[in-house]
Amino acid sequence: MRTILVTGATGKVGTRFVPRLRAALDPRDTVRVLVRDPHRAPTGTQVVVGDLLAPADRATALAGVDVVINLAAAFRGVPDQTARAVNLEAATALAREASAAGVRRFVHTSTNLVYGAGLGRPALEGDPTEPSGGFGTYPEIKAAADAELLALREALGLDVVILRLAFVYGDGDTHMRDFLPRIAGWAPHRRLPTVHHADVAQALVRVVRGGGDGRDGRGGPGQSPVYNVGDDVPLTVHELAALHGLDRPAAGGVDGAAGDPWEALPDTGLARRELGYRPLHPTVRAAAEAGAL
Numbered sequence: 180m181r182t183i184l185v186t187g188a189t190g191k192v193g194t195r196f197v198p199r200l201r202a203a204l205d206p207r208d209t210v211r212v213l214v215r216d217p218h219r220a221p222t223g224t225q226v227v228v229g230d231l232l233a234p235a236d237r238a239t240a241l242a243g244v245d246v247v248i249n250l251a252a253a254f255r256g257v258p259d260q261t262a263r264a265v266n267l268e269a270a271t272a273l274a275r276e277a278s279a280a281g282v283r284r285f286v287h288t289s290t291n292l293v294y295g296a297g298l299g300r301p302a303l304e305g306d307p308t309e310p311s312g313g314f315g316t317y318p319e320i321k322a323a324a325d326a327e328l329l330a331l332r333e334a335l336g337l338d339v340v341i342l343r344l345a346f347v348y349g350d351g352d353t354h355m356r357d358f359l360p361r362i363a364g365w366a367p368h369r370r371l372p373t374v375h376h377a378d379v380a381q382a383l384v385r386v387v388r389g390g391g392d393g394r395d396g397r398g399g400p401g402q403s404p405v406y407n408v409g410d411d412v413p414l415t416v417h418e419l420a421a422l423h424g425l426d427r428p429a430a431g432g433v434d435g436a437a438g439d440p441w442e443a444l445p446d447t448g449l450a451r452r453e454l455g456y457r458p459l460h461p462t463v464r465a466a467a468e469a470g471a472l
Contacts (some may be wrong), residue, residue: 180207182243183387186231186273187250188212189219192288192379195350196250197221199380200387213240231269234276241273241280246387248286249273254317262317267324274328278337286386288379289325289343291372291407292318296439301446304343304405311442325405332404340386345372345409345445347379348463349471355463356423359416367417367427372444374409375460375471382408385454402453407445411461422467 185200187193193212201210201223211225213236220226229236231251241247253265274285294302295309308325310318325341332339348355355373362371386406420427450456460466 180205180209181245182209182211182225183246183248184211184213184240184244185224185248185250186213186240187252188221188224189214189216190250190252191352191354192252192347192376193250194221195352195376196380196383197224199377200248200384203384203388211240211244213237231273232264234272237269237273237276238280241277241282244277244280244282246284246286247273247277247282248288248383248387250288252288259316259320263320266317266320267327270324271327271331274331274337274339275335278331278335282337284338284340284387285328286340286342286383287324287328288383289321289341290318291343291345291409291443291445293322293325293343294443294445296442298439298441300441301444302407302441303446304403304407304449329404339404341405342379342382342386343405343407343445344379345374345407345413347376348373349375349377349460349466351472352376355419356425359420359423359425362416363426365416368415370413370415370440370444371419372409372413373463375458375463375466377471378410378456378458378460379408381459382406382450382454382456385456403449406450406454406456407447408450408456409445409447409458410463411447411458413444414463419463422463422472 188197209225212220213227214220217226217228227240253262277285292314293308295311308322328339417427
């Protein structure tokens with residue numbers, strides 16, 4: 180019987196993940212959430228009312244916890260100071276405090292945007308995290324958080340696992356439809372790496388359970404602390420616009436040759452091998468055909 184703390188439970192990812200987590204766990208396990216508004220807390224959870232930025236609230240939320248899943252994130256539309264406070268300072272403070280509280284595993288969601296251009300192939304988990312700068316300061320802040328969390332893993336012996344997510348979509352989330360007009364200047368053949376909410380949940384649950392075999396532990400020495408999570412095949416901006424009934428970008432777009440065709444495209448082979456991850460919706464088109472957009 181375990182207690183699992185989820186932060187960011189009222190966000191786009193959290194609201195879709197928590198019910199899937201509860202369904203996947205032993206009924207004796209407890210899912211605890213740290214939320215500012217108790218009326219927005221997912222049903223069937225143990226609610227701690229507080230703010231992730233407040234040390235005292237974090238301490239209350241961490242008491243008796245076995246696993247932390249940190250989904251909290253602040254990005255588009257927030258000041259850089261807020262993004263840094265949530266994505267870097269609070270995330271790393273929570274990890275340090277989790278270690279001190281006896282938490283066994285700390286799972287953190289990051290982004291594929293931490294990888295830069297120039298690799299000449301999809302990005303692997305061990306590649307440098309040097310964002311290209313085309314997506315604001317968010318990737319840089321997340322890359323800094325990843326680096327500090329991995330350093331804490333070595334220094335504290337905390338089992339930190341980082342999932343670097345592609346662009347998350349599906350389950351009625353309007354995020355992609357709202358985002359596509361922002362990249363109307365992209366060349367129509369440029370690809371956008373994506374991952375469905377159901378597959379984000381799948382990957383997170385596999386880490387909590389212990390990988391592909393369901394054990395409580397990820398298989399011992401040699402297991403990676405970082406996994407890329409995404410669809411099997413990213414679609415082009417042209418295809419995504421068509422699926423959402425939007426005007427398709429004109430041929431040639433502002434970036435013409437689409438820049439580096441591999442920029443921010445993640446290789447998910449490691450998650451497949453070590454976690455048993457297989458996308459339930461391998462492409463956005465498959466999700467659309469399944470009525471899962």
